[in-house]
Amino acid sequence: MDNFTYQNGTKILFGRGTETEVGVETKKHSSKVLLHTGMGSIKRTGLFDAVVSSLEKAGVAWVELAGAQPNPRLSLVHKGIQMCREQKLDFILAVGGGSVIDSAKAIAAGVPYQGDVWDFFVGKAKVTSALPVGTVLTIPAAGSETSGSTVVTNEDGNYKKGLTSEEFLRPVFSILNPELTKTLPVYETAVGAADIMSHVFERYFTNSQNVDFSDRLCEAVLKGVIRNLPLVLAKPQDYDARAELMWLGTQAHSDLIGMGRVGDWATHDIEHELSGIYDVPHGAGLAVMFPAWMKFNLNHDLDRFCQLAVRVWNLEMDHKNPKKTALEGIAKLQGFWASCGLATSLEKLGIHDNRYAEMAEKATGKGKRKLGNFVKLEQKDVVSIYELASEKGASLGATR
Amino acid sequence: MDNFTYQNGTKILFGRGTETEVGVETKKHSSKVLLHTGMGSIKRTGLFDAVVSSLEKAGVAWVELAGAQPNPRLSLVHKGIQMCREQKLDFILAVGGGSVIDSAKAIAAGVPYQGDVWDFFVGKAKVTSALPVGTVLTIPAAGSETSGSTVVTNEDGNYKKGLTSEEFLRPVFSILNPELTKTLPVYETAVGAADIMSHVFERYFTNSQNVDFSDRLCEAVLKGVIRNLPLVLAKPQDYDARAELMWLGTQAHSDLIGMGRVGDWATHDIEHELSGIYDVPHGAGLAVMFPAWMKFNLNHDLDRFCQLAVRVWNLEMDHKNPKKTALEGIAKLQGFWASCGLATSLEKLGIHDNRYAEMAEKATGKGKRKLGNFVKLEQKDVVSIYELASEKGASLGATR
Numbered sequence: 001m002d003n004f005t006y007q008n009g010t011k012i013l014f015g016r017g018t019e020t021e022v023g024v025e026t027k028k029h030s031s032k033v034l035l036h037t038g039m040g041s042i043k044r045t046g047l048f049d050a051v052v053s054s055l056e057k058a059g060v061a062w063v064e065l066a067g068a069q070p071n072p073r074l075s076l077v078h079k080g081i082q083m084c085r086e087q088k089l090d091f092i093l094a095v096g097g098g099s100v101i102d103s104a105k106a107i108a109a110g111v112p113y114q115g116d117v118w119d120f121f122v123g124k125a126k127v128t129s130a131l132p133v134g135t136v137l138t139i140p141a142a143g144s145e146t147s148g149s150t151v152v153t154n155e156d157g158n159y160k161k162g163l164t165s166e167e168f169l170r171p172v173f174s175i176l177n178p179e180l181t182k183t184l185p186v187y188e189t190a191v192g193a194a195d196i197m198s199h200v201f202e203r204y205f206t207n208s209q210n211v212d213f214s215d216r217l218c219e220a221v222l223k224g225v226i227r228n229l230p231l232v233l234a235k236p237q238d239y240d241a242r243a244e245l246m247w248l249g250t251q252a253h254s255d256l257i258g259m260g261r262v263g264d265w266a267t268h269d270i271e272h273e274l275s276g277i278y279d280v281p282h283g284a285g286l287a288v289m290f291p292a293w294m295k296f297n298l299n300h301d302l303d304r305f306c307q308l309a310v311r312v313w314n315l316e317m318d319h320k321n322p323k324k325t326a327l328e329g330i331a332k333l334q335g336f337w338a339s340c341g342l343a344t345s346l347e348k349l350g351i352h353d354n355r356y357a358e359m360a361e362k363a364t365g366k367g368k369r370k371l372g373n374f375v376k377l378e379q380k381d382v383v384s385i386y387e388l389a390s391e392k393g394a395s396l397g398a399t400r
Numbered sequence: 401m402d403n404f405t406y407q408n409g410t411k412i413l414f415g416r417g418t419e420t421e422v423g424v425e426t427k428k429h430s431s432k433v434l435l436h437t438g439m440g441s442i443k444r445t446g447l448f449d450a451v452v453s454s455l456e457k458a459g460v461a462w463v464e465l466a467g468a469q470p471n472p473r474l475s476l477v478h479k480g481i482q483m484c485r486e487q488k489l490d491f492i493l494a495v496g497g498g499s500v501i502d503s504a505k506a507i508a509a510g511v512p513y514q515g516d517v518w519d520f521f522v523g524k525a526k527v528t529s530a531l532p533v534g535t536v537l538t539i540p541a542a543g544s545e546t547s548g549s550t551v552v553t554n555e556d557g558n559y560k561k562g563l564t565s566e567e568f569l570r571p572v573f574s575i576l577n578p579e580l581t582k583t584l585p586v587y588e589t590a591v592g593a594a595d596i597m598s599h600v601f602e603r604y605f606t607n608s609q610n611v612d613f614s615d616r617l618c619e620a621v622l623k624g625v626i627r628n629l630p631l632v633l634a635k636p637q638d639y640d641a642r643a644e645l646m647w648l649g650t651q652a653h654s655d656l657i658g659m660g661r662v663g664d665w666a667t668h669d670i671e672h673e674l675s676g677i678y679d680v681p682h683g684a685g686l687a688v689m690f691p692a693w694m695k696f697n698l699n700h701d702l703d704r705f706c707q708l709a710v711r712v713w714n715l716e717m718d719h720k721n722p723k724k725t726a727l728e729g730i731a732k733l734q735g736f737w738a739s740c741g742l743a744t745s746l747e748k749l750g751i752h753d754n755r756y757a758e759m760a761e762k763a764t765g766k767g768k769r770k771l772g773n774f775v776k777l778e779q780k781d782v783v784s785i786y787e788l789a790s791e792k793g794a795s796l797g798a799t800r
Binding site: 008014251259 | 401402403404405406407408409410411412413414415416417418578609610612613616617619620621623624627628640641643644647648656659660
């Protein structure tokens with residue numbers, strides 16, 4: 001196990017009706033907040049009114065900034081920063097999914113910073129303070145509700161970049177009411193679940209040795225999704241399965257399951273280029289790219305792929321042919337995602353042109369940067385992984 | 401899943417050499433601290449010198465209060481409170497195992513309170529503030545390093561009582577260096593591991609429904625102990641297995657694995673009477689009492705006992721005879737603990753007299769209080785469980 005430091009102090013209020021506590025929780029931090037929202041669904045469901053009512057009851061004034069969209073845009077972040085400065089708002093309350101929360105975190109980091117907030121994303125500056133952020137979550141997926149991470153798209157060049165500050169960007173509280181997710185369409189639910197599983201895979205595939213317990217934690221999250229996602233898709237009103245999925249989404253990315261091990265994260269980088277250019281949902285892109293990444297890296301640590309296949313997919317180990325078992329595990333994952341309505345190739349995702357070389361160049365900074373840790377991927381490897389994710393490439397099997 | 405609130409902001413510094421960071425971490429909170437220690441082992445190992453050197457380097461003055469012993473005593477807590485008040489110490493640094501940390505928490509709660517700190521333990525008063533506590537852990541067992549709980553023995557009547565304040569009694573930081581546990585004798589290591597597993601069982605046995613993911617988290621901790629404890633006993637210098645055990649001990653009691661479910665905790669109450677009177681190690685007492693508790697309550701939810709047997713002990717389910725599978729699971733647990741050198745009956749623990757009725761009366765407050773939640777135990781049930789834990793009783797099997 002590697003040395004690590006872990007601190008995640010986000011206060012979680014979980015369960016039925018918890019959104020009514022948002023006013024009291026917010027008031028502990030601020031009396032005038034930026035209420036950051038998304039594309040309007042919370043107004044149709046009544047959540048917006050419930051939040052506003054709770055805030056007003058607690059004596060918290062609010063100014064709304066709506067419009068955060070999937071793959072949240074830098075221009076809206078800039079607007080939020082300006083609003084906070086001009087109107088002296090000292091807290092961001094994000095009500096929505098991961099995109100709204102990510103956008104809120106970027107605003108929070110940008111307000112006290114003199115330069116352009118994008119500096120943080122390109123590594124020109126480091127976050128040393130931020131406004132506090134609270135959240136009311138509506139989509140289990142990104143895990144942004146307790147993480148210190150945010151991902152924003154700079155429209156000027158379609159650059160999608162991540163930023164992490166565990167000290168300053170973890171929300172101070174997050175309210176998770178599974179009832180709020182009952183209206184989430186099944187496709188979006190499945191896309192979110194693919195994101196959740198991918199957050200686990202990014203940690204599961206590690207070269208760190210003696211990580212027995214964290215392997216088990218990762219497997220617990222995966223088994224949870226595998227059991228509960230089909231229940232939700234079959235019966236979207238199933239509170240219990242919705243609740244499991246919501247809590248799984250948080251724990252997949254709270255960092256606990258990854259302590260003591262180095263994660264990979266290449267697939268997130270590879271997918272970011274996809275959703276940056278084609279604006280596909282992040283989770284849908286991951287569901288296409290992860291099996292391709294797995295096939296490409298299969299031989300790097302066959303034991304680990306077999307462990308996943310046996311423990312998570314309940315496959316019987318073929319001791320004479322471990323590669324067969326490992327590949328069966330990947331096939332199980334693809335079959336599971338397909339059965340949940342997710343695309344299994346770039347083409348099925350609606351991507352028919354071949355910009356693989358361009359995306360690989362962008363992801364690797366013109367080849368200057370290798371991606372991932374489990375295996376350090378060069379620019380040409382990334383091209384191969386995009387190819388493996390295409391229908392033609394998939395038929396070729398593992399190539400490394 | 402039940403509604404819940406969760407917040408655990410303890411900063412964990414985990415790994416080799418982390419005790420050298422104690423000065424810098426402490427200095428963030430205080431410049432003059434009560435350095436609370438145990439029975440002297442840290443002086444023999446050199447840890448005391450390392451901690452003092454780190455504190456002094458960071459400019460932190462310290463006053464030592466040594467002598468916290470297993471089943472920490474109220475009289476020492478009183479002394480610590482007095483020292484903090486008289487010498488204006490505003491932080492407690494606990495260096496040792498769970499008993500030192502529990503003692504430190506009681507001191508921390510007592511300092512700002514006008515009355516007797518014992519009031520908190522008997523429910524006469526509620527903790528509304530406490531000094532901050534930091535810890536350097538030397539024994540993986542109690543999980544006190546991130547919990548909001550403390551257990552103290554009042555020598556006046558041998559009352560052992562617990563107190564929980566998640567808001568005020570969680571340590572602000574805990575330093576976990578597995579190297580520090582390499583000198584821990586194998587018996588104490590096994591006793592600690594029984595405590596860790598018991599913390600999981602207390603949460604595992606619940607009537608809360610639809611707790612799929614938290615079941616898996618509980619099982620992950622149990623599997624981790626089952627794999628790593630024998631490795632440590634065979635090779636006490638095995639850093640990797642020591643590291644797993646240390647992190648398992650923390651997570652067994654950080655509360656995360658129990659979120660959304662009501663725990664039981666009767667066995668802890670039942671054991672507290674044992675170690676209160678006979679001064680046996682808490683974990684050793686639990687290893688005797690838990691199988692007895694399990695047998696007594698087997699029929700309350702046979703499915704849950706079977707799930708434990710199948711998933712954790714890898715037993716094959718006997719679908720025609722689930723009770724057989726459930727009992728085999730309990731036998732596996734007893735066999736595991738016995739193979740690790742733990743006593744399997746009250747007699748083997750050195751308890752030959754029969755004070756079962758007296759202990760049951762004390763544990764239930766003369767029968768006024770029922771113990772536990774999974775099954776609400778009356779005074780006579782508690783007597784039966786003590787009997788089941790004796791050699792004669794064990795031969796009788798389940799009685800409920």
